[in-house]
Amino acid sequence: MKHSSVFSSSLLLLLHDLILLLCVVSVPLPSMADGAADRLALESFKSMVSDPLGALASWNRTNPVCRWQGVSCGRRHPDRVTALRLLSSGLVGRIPPHVANLTFLQVLRLRDNSFHGQMPPELDRLSRLQALDLSLNYLDGPIPATLTRCSNLRQVSVRSNLLTGEIPGDVGLLSKMLVFNLGQNNLTGSIPPSLGNMTSLIALFLQSNTLEGSIPESIGDLKSLQLLQIAYNRLSGAIPSSVYNLSSISVFSVGNNLLEGTLPANMFDTLPTLEMLLMNNNHFHGHIPASLSNASYMGDIELSVNYFTGTVPSHLENLRRLYFVNLSDNQLEATDSSDWEFLASLTNCSLLHALVLDTNNFGGRLPTSLANFSSSLNIITLGSNHISGAIPTGIGNLFNLTTLSLSDNHLTGVIPPTIGGLRNLHALGLSGNRLTGQIPHSIGNLTELNRIYLQDNDLGGRIPESIGNCRRVEEMDLSHNKLGGQIPMQLFSISSLSTYLNLSNNLLNGTLPLQVGNLRNLGALVLAHNNLSGDIPTTLGQCQSLEYLYLHDNSFQGSVPQSLSSLRGLSELDLSSNNISGNIPEFLADLHALQRLNLSYNDLEGNVPNDGVFRNITAFSFIGNHKLCGGNQGLHLLRAIPLLVGSMNLLRSGLSSQSSLWLCVR
Numbered sequence: 195m196k197h198s199s200v201f202s203s204s205l206l207l208l209l210h211d212l213i214l215l216l217c218v219v220s221v222p223l224p225s226m227a228d229g230a231a232d233r234l235a236l237e238s239f240k241s242m243v244s245d246p247l248g249a250l251a252s253w254n255r256t257n258p259v260c261r262w263q264g265v266s267c268g269r270r271h272p273d274r275v276t277a278l279r280l281l282s283s284g285l286v287g288r289i290p291p292h293v294a295n296l297t298f299l300q301v302l303r304l305r306d307n308s309f310h311g312q313m314p315p316e317l318d319r320l321s322r323l324q325a326l327d328l329s330l331n332y333l334d335g336p337i338p339a340t341l342t343r344c345s346n347l348r349q350v351s352v353r354s355n356l357l358t359g360e361i362p363g364d365v366g367l368l369s370k371m372l373v374f375n376l377g378q379n380n381l382t383g384s385i386p387p388s389l390g391n392m393t394s395l396i397a398l399f400l401q402s403n404t405l406e407g408s409i410p411e412s413i414g415d416l417k418s419l420q421l422l423q424i425a426y427n428r429l430s431g432a433i434p435s436s437v438y439n440l441s442s443i444s445v446f447s448v449g450n451n452l453l454e455g456t457l458p459a460n461m462f463d464t465l466p467t468l469e470m471l472l473m474n475n476n477h478f479h480g481h482i483p484a485s486l487s488n489a490s491y492m493g494d495i496e497l498s499v500n501y502f503t504g505t506v507p508s509h510l511e512n513l514r515r516l517y518f519v520n521l522s523d524n525q526l527e528a529t530d531s532s533d534w535e536f537l538a539s540l541t542n543c544s545l546l547h548a549l550v551l552d553t554n555n556f557g558g559r560l561p562t563s564l565a566n567f568s569s570s571l572n573i574i575t576l577g578s579n580h581i582s583g584a585i586p587t588g589i590g591n592l593f594n595l596t597t598l599s600l601s602d603n604h605l606t607g608v609i610p611p612t613i614g615g616l617r618n619l620h621a622l623g624l625s626g627n628r629l630t631g632q633i634p635h636s637i638g639n640l641t642e643l644n645r646i647y648l649q650d651n652d653l654g655g656r657i658p659e660s661i662g663n664c665r666r667v668e669e670m671d672l673s674h675n676k677l678g679g680q681i682p683m684q685l686f687s688i689s690s691l692s693t694y695l696n697l698s699n700n701l702l703n704g705t706l707p708l709q710v711g712n713l714r715n716l717g718a719l720v721l722a723h724n725n726l727s728g729d730i731p732t733t734l735g736q737c738q739s740l741e742y743l744y745l746h747d748n749s750f751q752g753s754v755p756q757s758l759s760s761l762r763g764l765s766e767l768d769l770s771s772n773n774i775s776g777n778i779p780e781f782l783a784d785l786h787a788l789q790r791l792n793l794s795y796n797d798l799e800g801n802v803p804n805d806g807v808f809r810n811i812t813a814f815s816f817i818g819n820h821k822l823c824g825g826n827q828g829l830h831l832l833r834a835i836p837l838l839v840g841s842m843n844l845l846r847s848g849l850s851s852q853s854s855l856w857l858c859v860r
């Protein structure tokens with residue numbers, strides 16, 4: 195099991211399946227009886243399962259048993275069934291215990307069907323059984339303790355079922371086991387120490403159960419182990435030092451547990467063939483051992499969400515197969531350029547796909563070597579650190595990047611126009627820095643961009659019109675900058691905008707272009723805290739997906755457009771602190787999704803409606819409008835009297851609210 199290529203964690207299971215594909219050597223044994231018993235057993239099997247896809251159509255009397263679909267017979271005993279392979283056959287029902295009558299059976303594979311109920315305890319009669327694959331079914335209940343009598347078993351997979359209970363304590367009796375897969379079930383209890391007796395074991399999969407307790411010392415006896423997959427459990431304590439001595443291990447996956455302790459300094463020397471090290475989401479602490487520089491087979495390193503401290507070891511240039519590195523959410527640090535040497539050394543890893551270093555204590559200046567990564571690099575993230583300095587102009591060389599995040603650091607200087615070279619970029623995060631200057635015109639070259647975050651900087655000038663070329667953007671946040679001038683109407687040609695568009699807290703002025711109505715898929719439009727003026731465009735009513743519309747703290751005037759009545763999904767509307775006049779439109783009371791409405795500090799007049807959002811006194815706010823009346827009694831406003839045609843006389847007699855359809859009276 196030597197893997198020449200680098201592989202990702204999703205391949206773990208595939209790897210296991212390959213192992214199960216290995217032929218099982220037929221062991222010749224004396225014939226005890228004819229095949230009649232086998233035929234009976236299989237006929238019973240067929241009669242007891244439901245076969246909606248007709249997978250068992252060939253199982254009929256005119257066809258010899260050994261020619262039946264999925265049935266194989268022995269070479270020495272041509273009438274005896276040695277293998278039953280019914281994979282992905284759509285079979286439904288309980289596993290008939292009659293399979294246990296196939297006493298010559300060596301291989302039983304019923305993977306990926308819809309078998310439910312318990313594993314038949316009768317399987318213990320299959321003393322010749324070498325491979326058992328019941329994975330991807332709906333089996334429940336415990337693993338029968340009797341299974342340990344099938345002492346010839348070499349491969350067992352029951353992954354992806356609903357099995358409960360504990361792993362049988364004497365499972366180690368299955369001492370010929372090569373591949374043991376109990377992953378993705380609901381097994382409880384601890385890992386039995388007897389597992390250490392499976393001394394030929396190559397691959398152990400216990401992931402995604404609810405196993406607890408510590409990893410038994412005896413796992414260190416599995417000298418042939420190449421693959422240890424015990425992630426997603428509740429295992430605690432330190433990993434026994436003997437496990438770090440298993441020199442054949444290539445996949446070491448213990449992530450998402452409650453494990454603790456430090457990594458031995460020579461760990462990567464004692465595990466020389468390590469290809470995947472997945473220890474994320476645990477409580478490990480201490481340094482990442484310098485011996486990492488010797489891990490020349492390493493492909494994936496996932497150490498995120500732990501308490502690792504210190505610097506990242508330098509001299510990683512020999513990790514020629516390195517593909518994925520995630521060290522996020524630790525307390526790793528860098529202060530001076532020597533601490534950043536690791537980054538320069540990683541630029542020699544020509545297969546590197548992702549380098550994730552977010553949420554650590556990395557400081558000092560952003561190294562210019564960032565620009566030297568190989569074209570294989572797709573993801574680099576350094577967000578939420580304390581990094582200062584400027585974004586290197588060479589960044590534009592990383593043309594294969596899909597994700598670049600430098601958010602929430604102390605970066606200064608401008609966004610280099612070379613950024614337009616990142617033509618494959620899907621996500622750009624530069625928010626939460628102190629970047630100045632303008633958004634470069636070349637942003638329009640990023641035509642694959644889905645998400646762009648430039649908020650919380652000191653960016654000035656106008657939003658470039660070229661941004662309209664970013665036709666795949668779904669989420670855009672340019673808020674909390676000093677962007678001025680008009681919002682370019684090209685921005686509103688990005689009809690892919692869906693999650694949100696946030697331009698709030700800038701210095702934007704002029705009117706809101708009518709083209710805003712093109713944003714049919716937009717969920718949230720946030721333009722608050724700018725200097726926008728003119729009418730609220732009636733075309734906003736075409737933004738049928740809007741749930742959040744925040745236009746507050748601008749200088750909008752005119753009335754609330756009637757067209758907004760078509761925003762049936764609107765949940766929050768804030769128009770406060772503008773110069774909006776006229777009546778509160780009745781349709782706002784009919785927008786059933788509306789949960790919050792803020793109309794404060796405008797120049798509204800006339801009646802406050804009584805229904806819908808207006809029923810709930812905490813859901814809406816109207817203070818700072820001095821000509822409102824009516825509404826629910828708890829508001830203590832003047833009464834509102836509708837102005838009918840006949841009351842025109844009253845108007846002429848000089849009472850207030852000429853433009854209103856309502857009269858406010860005591």
Ligand SMILES: *[C@@H]1O[C@H](CO)[C@@H](O)[C@H](O)[C@H]1NC(C)=O
Pocket residue numbers: 251252253254255256257
């Ligand atoms: C029995 O199975 C064979 C092989 O699939 C098929 O050719 C034959 O028609 C079947 N006979 C009957 C009676 O269904």
Ligand SMILES: *[C@@H]1O[C@H](CO)[C@@H](O)[C@H](O)[C@H]1NC(C)=O
Pocket residue numbers: 231234235291292294295316
């Ligand atoms: C086969 O197994 C079933 C259930 O385990 C049992 O009831 C039956 O007697 C066996 N039949 C033969 C022919 O051995």
Ligand SMILES: *[C@@H]1O[C@H](CO)[C@@H](O)[C@H](O)[C@H]1NC(C)=O
Pocket residue numbers: 356380404
């Ligand atoms: C596994 O057990 C947990 C609680 O112990 C339960 O919430 C969950 O639904 C179970 N999952 C399955 C697939 O049975």
Ligand SMILES: *[C@@H]1O[C@H](CO)[C@@H](O)[C@H](O)[C@H]1NC(C)=O
Pocket residue numbers: 363364365366367387388391
């Ligand atoms: C493991 O093997 C040892 C030595 O063969 C034996 O003494 C012990 O009982 C076995 N343990 C289990 C639980 O099988």
Ligand SMILES: *[C@@H]1O[C@H](CO)[C@@H](O)[C@H](O)[C@H]1NC(C)=O
Pocket residue numbers: 414435436439
């Ligand atoms: C690890 O292996 C080395 C050399 O084979 C040996 O000296 C040491 O005792 C082993 N450590 C453990 C904890 O098994």
Ligand SMILES: *[C@@H]1O[C@H](CO)[C@@H](O)[C@H](O)[C@H]1NC(C)=O
Pocket residue numbers: 460463484485486487488
């Ligand atoms: C790397 O391996 C070599 C040869 O085994 C050894 O001498 C050296 O100390 C190791 N380096 C580290 C940093 O552990």
Ligand SMILES: *[C@@H]1O[C@H](CO)[C@@H](O)[C@H](O)[C@H]1NC(C)=O
Pocket residue numbers: 474475498499520521522523548550573
């Ligand atoms: C890196 O780890 C963090 C924390 O576990 C996770 O949220 C993030 O998705 C990982 N990044 C990648 C690219 O896998």
Ligand SMILES: *[C@@H]1O[C@H](CO)[C@@H](O)[C@H](O)[C@H]1NC(C)=O
Pocket residue numbers: 511538539542
């Ligand atoms: C990286 O590779 C280049 C050329 O392949 C080589 O000149 C340089 O010394 C290497 N850097 C390191 C740190 O090994």
Ligand SMILES: *[C@@H]1O[C@H](CO)[C@@H](O)[C@H](O)[C@H]1NC(C)=O
Pocket residue numbers: 568569570571572594
């Ligand atoms: C660019 O990245 C893709 C994967 O996203 C990869 O298949 C391709 O080889 C990379 N291109 C280069 C020139 O490295």
Ligand SMILES: *[C@@H]1O[C@H](CO)[C@@H](O)[C@H](O)[C@H]1NC(C)=O
Pocket residue numbers: 590611612613614615616636639
């Ligand atoms: C942006 O695209 C234009 C037109 O294809 C090209 O001339 C220009 O060099 C690109 N700019 C950058 C920074 O890649």
Ligand SMILES: *[C@@H]1O[C@H](CO)[C@@H](O)[C@H](O)[C@H]1NC(C)=O
Pocket residue numbers: 678679680701703704
């Ligand atoms: C809008 O802002 C720009 C740039 O800040 C300024 O030049 C222009 O005079 C402003 N226009 C209005 C109408 O305030």
Ligand SMILES: *[C@@H]1O[C@H](CO)[C@@H](O)[C@H](O)[C@H]1NC(C)=O
Pocket residue numbers: 789790810811812813
């Ligand atoms: C009133 O509105 C507030 C704010 O939206 C909300 O939290 C609360 O649940 C509403 N109360 C009722 C009775 O609907």
